[in-house]
Amino acid sequence: MNSTPRPPLTAIAAVAANRVIGANGALPWHLPADFAFFKRVTLGNTLVMGRKTFESIGRPLPGRTTIVLSRGARREHGREWERGVEWERGSPTRSGDTAAAGAAAGAALPPETRLLFAGGWDEVWSLAGAFSPMPKLFLAGGAALYAEALPWCEELLLTYVAASPAGDALFPEFAPLFDAGEVLETHAESVPAFEIRRHRRRAV
Numbered sequence: 721m722n723s724t725p726r727p728p729l730t731a732i733a734a735v736a737a738n739r740v741i742g743a744n745g746a747l748p749w750h751l752p753a754d755f756a757f758f759k760r761v762t763l764g765n766t767l768v769m770g771r772k773t774f775e776s777i778g779r780p781l782p783g784r785t786t787i788v789l790s791r792g793a794r795r796e797h798g799r800e801w802e803r804g805v806e807w808e809r810g811s812p813t814r815s816g817d818t819a820a821a822g823a824a825a826g827a828a829l830p831p832e833t834r835l836l837f838a839g840g841w842d843e844v845w846s847l848a849g850a851f852s853p854m855p856k857l858f859l860a861g862g863a864a865l866y867a868e869a870l871p872w873c874e875e876l877l878l879t880y881v882a883a884s885p886a887g888d889a890l891f892p893e894f895a896p897l898f899d900a901g902e903v904l905e906t907h908a909e910s911v912p913a914f915e916i917r918r919h920r921r922r923a924v
Contacts, residue, residue, distance in 0.1 A: 742861075748883070761877065769865070785836065791840065871897070881913075
């Protein structure tokens, strides 16, 4: 990795009592109030996620820039999505085959919605740093990216779910790097119950 400046990064995730965050590419719960929190804090900003996370969502989330971090080619509806291609409101920034891919996969994106691809973290920092003013940068999964980027995160926004489901994706251990957390919301009436905390990086 080179010396490209890194914008501030916040990891955002819902985590079970056993650290599970996913099972077979899906969330093991349905928490509308947590979805609303996620939307409220990320709207107007930039999401970074891996290819599998993006494919599980199935589309760029409205009102946000989504940067998909994938070190290989992407395919959707039988067409490749090349690294560095952007669709903004359904209009690709390149022509030719890219335009065809945009028509097939990224047509009619809502206003203020962008979709970009990066082949590595340096490209993520470069793409995010090109916006003015610089938006907040939120890491939204998956497990491998959380583990890789945890040392760079300035804060964590974690939804603690009162359940211990089976799963194949875990959130990494983070206690040595971050404080005990500030409770932002509590939802005891939810099934399962959950609370949301903000953890800030410990001072060195």
